[in-house]
Amino acid sequence: IAEALEALKPEWGLRVKAPAAVDVVLRQRGKARIIHLIHRGSGLPNLPNSGAIDQIFPVGPVVVKMRGAQRPKKVALALEGKKLAWKYKDGTKGAPGFLTVDIPQVRLHEALIVTVA
Numbered sequence: 001i002a003e004a005l006e007a008l009k010p011e012w013g014l015r016v017k018a019p020a021a022v023d024v025v026l027r028q029r030g031k032a033r034i035i036h037l038i039h040r041g042s043g044l045p046n047l048p049n050s051g052a053i054d055q056i057f058p059v060g061p062v063v064v065k066m067r068g069a070q071r072p073k074k075v076a077l078a079l080e081g082k083k084l085a086w087k088y089k090d091g092t093k094g095a096p097g098f099l100t101v102d103i104p105q106v107r108l109h110e111a112l113i114v115t116v117a
Contacts, residue, residue, distance in 0.1 A: 011067070018062040022106055034078070035064055035112040037103070060105030069096045070116055077103070078111035
């Protein structure tokens with residue numbers, strides 16, 4: 001399905017490249033977009049019905065690409081507060097630009113907050 005969609009070249013507003021164990025939820029609060037990255041891996045791939053989990057290893061890297069009309073004022077992780085590598089590329093001929101954010105890993109839950117002016 002992914003290959004068929006890619007062949008159509010749709011204009012996605014948000015694209016996330018992440019391990020399969022990461023769920024993505026997009027929210028908006030005022031001028032901020034919040035991208036929740038939720039690690040749903042159990043840590044026990046051979047025992048999916050086990051109620052006990054000793055340790056869940058972080059997954060990553062995660063790359064978030066988001067279309068936006070203007071350069072963000074602030075890009076930050078809400079839960080761990082780490083510094084992020086991000087870049088914004090202006091669009092051409094009046095088209096919106098793209099924000100690209102590299103997140104090294106997701107432990108359990110990260111919230112990427114992108115604030116525009």
